[in-house]
Amino acid sequence: xxxxxxxxxxxxxxxxxxxxxxxxxxxxxxxxxxxxxxxxxxxxxxxxxxxxxxxxxxxxxxxxxxxxxxxxxxxxxxxxxxxxxxxxxxxxxxxxxxxxxxxxxxxxxxxxxxxxxxxxxxxxxxxxxxxxxxxxxxxxxxxxxxxxxxxxxxxxxxxxxxxxxxxxxxxxxxxxxxxxxxxxxxxxxxxxxxxxxxxxxxxxxxxxxxxxxxxxxxxxxxxxxxxxxxxxxxxxxxxxxxxxxxxxxxxxxxxxxxxxxxxxxxxxxxxxxxxxxxxxxxxxxxxxxxxxxxxxxxxxxxxxxxxxxxxxxxxxxxxxxxxxxxxxxxxxxxxxxxxxxxxxxxxxxxxxxxxxxxxxxxxxxxxxxxxxxxxxxxxxxxxxxxxxxxxxxxxxxxxxxxxxxxxxxxxxxxxxxxxxxxxxxxxxxxxxxxxxxxxxxxxxxxxxxxxxxxxxxxxxxxxxxxxxxxxxxxxxxxxxx
Ligand code: NAD
Numbered sequence: 001x002x003x004x005x006x007x008x009x010x011x012x013x014x015x016x017x018x019x020x021x022x023x024x025x026x027x028x029x030x031x032x033x034x035x036x037x038x039x040x041x042x043x044x045x046x047x048x049x050x051x052x053x054x055x056x057x058x059x060x061x062x063x064x065x066x067x068x069x070x071x072x073x074x075x076x077x078x079x080x081x082x083x084x085x086x087x088x089x090x091x092x093x094x095x096x097x098x099x100x101x102x103x104x105x106x107x108x109x110x111x112x113x114x115x116x117x118x119x120x121x122x123x124x125x126x127x128x129x130x131x132x133x134x135x136x137x138x139x140x141x142x143x144x145x146x147x148x149x150x151x152x153x154x155x156x157x158x159x160x161x162x163x164x165x166x167x168x169x170x171x172x173x174x175x176x177x178x179x180x181x182x183x184x185x186x187x188x189x190x191x192x193x194x195x196x197x198x199x200x201x202x203x204x205x206x207x208x209x210x211x212x213x214x215x216x217x218x219x220x221x222x223x224x225x226x227x228x229x230x231x232x233x234x235x236x237x238x239x240x241x242x243x244x245x246x247x248x249x250x251x252x253x254x255x256x257x258x259x260x261x262x263x264x265x266x267x268x269x270x271x272x273x274x275x276x277x278x279x280x281x282x283x284x285x286x287x288x289x290x291x292x293x294x295x296x297x298x299x300x301x302x303x304x305x306x307x308x309x310x311x312x313x314x315x316x317x318x319x320x321x322x323x324x325x326x327x328x329x330x331x332x333x334x335x336x337x338x339x340x341x342x343x344x345x346x347x348x349x350x351x352x353x354x355x356x357x358x359x360x361x362x363x364x365x366x367x368x369x370x371x372x373x374x375x376x377x378x379x380x381x382x383x384x385x386x387x388x389x390x391x392x393x394x395x396x397x398x399x400x401x402x403x404x405x406x407x408x409x410x411x412x413x414x415x416x417x418x419x420x421x422x423x424x425x426x427x428x429x430x431x432x433x434x435x436x437x438x439x440x441x442x443x444x445x446x447x448x449x450x451x452x453x454x455x456x457x458x459x460x461x462x463x464x465x466x467x468x469x470x471x472x473x474x475x476x477x478x479x480x481x
Contacts, residue, residue, distance in 0.1 A: 012083030050230030092316030107139015188372030203250020272480020282480030366435025
């Protein structure tokens, strides 16, 4: 089965690499030539645990290739994934410019050698499946070979036969079908999430598309493959459920999942803020109510708010969709608003503890929006750094992985980068845990205490042992505790 994945970012690269591991012949396409060149040389442009060796082995076996030639790659493939970015516009609406460009190019490239399945893996607004179908058809109208073939057929059969009697390969629907296959992987555990997903969602209007995607994913659905060393099969992982549904429902499933997860965190943060005022401890409270089987303990960590490339943009896009249909999404708006306010919590706690921020040195432990990734999109650390700099503080930062990405993508931030947590703490009036990297759970508190100017720790992720921190002589401020 030949597969083309367009968009070689966090989703496309992981999807293509894992499918190649499963024995599919995959070509990953991107417009970014530097990215493709680096990948051809075996270098992953993103940090994702376990990804680099899988890319190398896919390339060595000839199952994984990289290209900037979209049209040639489409022609040699049966299944074509669209996995380009869909970032937010200032209005909150999803920017579909990349999806549009790719869909038209696919139409310009299609031939009639086989029936293609074009799969929206990008997170796209409801109705995008139909829209992509329209764009591919528009691309077909600019497809010289296809138009020539149509003209030849028309000349051979003049007057033209009715559409129902035309040769199958001349009708667009016989050349291609569009399906939706939203992605649920999490950065940091993307390989395991791809091989052992909670479910696979396939939305399509024709059984052929569903069947081909089921066949593509069969080793995952049946769990018949030998796991790579970097992603052993969890003991509890048996067959993976497949949700086959219509296009619109598949598109909505993705938005609903992200909106629910974001709401869960905002809910925990709201309860944390009330806990703080009444003298309860959010960690104890979550332990108590998360054990309720109807609620579950996951995604209830209070802190400085959610971030990343998906939650904010997907909730905003869903709000935009609701508005387009004259529905007021009050709960979704609150989810976003609670998170916006939560982003202020670290700075508020610094103000309460240090009083004057101007001229103080603040160290940020963690930059990435979550551990095990170098992704900084919509990371709370960026906003905290901006606020503190604007208030006249000197801001230092340390992150085990994301420093280079931060330096390259956010040069406007006036950050001083440190090479370790200990180096970060030097001369600091306070340090703030912004990302819950595992190494921050085991900080050498005595060493930190020796080099800091004032002993203040703001635990923006509630990951430190409060008693140990206080015993080391620090003022400890968590969130909701
Ligand atoms: P990304 O920004 O990391 O990658 C997108 C890639 O598409 C980039 O390499 C870019 O150069 C390429 N691209 C843009 N225009 C192109 C074009 N015309 N032709 C070819 N390539 C083009 O994005 P991502 O994080 O991988 O997300 C992709 C989609 O998947 C988004 O819709 C996102 O919402 C969704 N998603 C992301 C995650 C995640 O954790 N990152 C999880 C689930 C779903």
